[in-house]
Each structure stands twice: as structure tokens, then as C-alpha cells.
Amino acid sequence: MKCKLTHPLWTHLPALLIILAAAVFTVKAMPLPDPAPVHFDLSGQPNAYGSPWTGSALLLGLSSGFLILSAWLDELWARQEKKKTFNWMSLFDEFAIGSMCGVQIAYINTLASPQPVFPFPWVAMVTVCGLGTGLAVALEILRPYRHYERKSIVEDTGQISDEITRIIKSGQPLAYRESQNPPYAGALAVIVPLILIVAAIFTWAALAWLSVILGVIALGMISTYGGFCTQVTRDFITVRIGVLGIKLLQLKTSDIAAVEVHSFSPLRDFGGYGIRFNREMQAYYLQGDRGVKITARDGKKYLIGSDHPEHLAAVIDLVRA
8 A cells, every 4th residue: 555645755855955965065076185184173183084985974874864764753743733833843854964964064175175174163064054944944834734544443451351350369470561662663773773883883993982982872772672561560560671671660550540541642742752751741652642641649640652552551450459
């Protein structure tokens, strides 16, 4: 079945034009000196030399990645709209890409100088970001609203409620588990770390400190592989992440005052996916727009994302009784 986009792709033209401009600017400056200054001190004087293509490829590659990420986030935003609202997140790619490509353009200009000095390129960054963001604001205003029909299936909880009730009355151990591990989360936990590791290898000779940072980020992202897992026992509700089962949240069932199925807008209410907070509650989810809202006796509220929210809410409601 053909997937129809709700968010028009032409709103990403400013970011795409910025990447193309930086790429053309780089190509027109060829041949680049090799070795060339690849690192500068606070005064702008070069203090390390290497291939100019390492940093250039990294900046342009990251810019392309930001463009793809922004297109995905904007599509999610459009599918969660109940009416046309200005999507400030749509300016994310112009700001990030404008900053990186502004640095790239200033760096290429520096290489053309017989005595290269590279002070922080505020002017290039502000100019590129300003032009790209200004055009992006205009396109976001012109973006049409397209209603997206989302169908939610309310599941019958009779069978699982009977089973949990039977286990509780019999005194048997209770361990209800369910997970949220959408394909995109698994892909991000594998593909992005691989890209970061490759970048760390290529930048090691010139920027060892940057390689270490990239390696640490890569390891952190790999540890999230496996998504979120929620477990309910007689005494606790626990949310863990990744293959290591890192504990994110643990609530005593005796401390729960209320539980209910809750519909929400991931981007509008929390600004994204993962571990989130707003003024009302803490949230843990990777997909969907429905979950289980738990209110503790101390007034704190928690939202646990679930692919089967009716089931999860029914189990928690039974064990807290």
C-alpha cells in the first residue's frame, strides 16, 4: 500500500539548498591542500594538520542526516495535528545544518588563504542560519493542513483480567511483561553508532578528543538496543531500557493512587520520543500516542507508553488493589 505523506517535502528545501551550496562551494575550491590545517586554537591559529576531507565529509554527512531526521519528525508532527499549528521543530534542520555548513564554508575560505587563520565563524553561521531559517518560516506558514485519520483499537481486557485475578488469588508469582521496540529505535541503536565509530576512526589522528566523545556517544546509543521493557509484579512496576536492562523507573504498587489509559501527542505534549518530561508528568515511550497514566499517592504522575495500553492498565489496576 502506498504511504501518503501528510507533511509536504518542499518545506525542507531551505535545508537542502544550504547543503548543496556548501557542497558546491567545497567542490569549486578544489584542489584542497593536503595536508591542511584541521584544528585551530582559540586565537584561530592552526595546531594540527591532516586531510581536509575528513572534517568536510563529516560536516556534510551530518547535515544530510539532520535533514532526514527533520523530515521524519515533521511528518510525525503533521500526523498528530488536530488543526494547523506552527511547527517550531521544523526549523531544527535549518538551524543545525546552517550552523554546520556555515562552518564548512568559512573553513574552505580559510584554506584558500596563504596564512590560514580560523577564528570562530560567527558571521558565516549567522548569515547561513538566518537566510535558511527565514525561508523555512515562510514555507511553514504556507504549509497546508492535511488531516490524518488515526485509528485506535480498544482491546478487550476480560481474558487477561481473569488470568491475573486467578494468579493473584492462587498466590503464584506474577510477572507481566511487554515492550516497545519499534524498528526505527533498533535502527538508530545500530546504524548511528556505526557511523559515529567510523567518524571516530577517521578523526583519531587529528582530533583524538573528538574521537573519544564520538565513541562514548556510540556506546551509549548501542546500550539502548532492545527498546523499553515494562514489567509488572505484585510489588513493583518497572521500566527498563536496552539489552543491559538499565532501570529507568520503579514504582511500588502500594504507592499507586490511580491508573488510566491516556491519549497524548508525543511531539506537541513532550517534544519527542524516549524519556520525556512536561509540567504534568514524566513519560517513557518510543511509539504510538496512547499509554498508561499512573498517579502516585504523593501526586506525581507518570506515563508509560504501551502497544497494549488497555491490558497494561488492567494489570496495574489489579495488582495495586
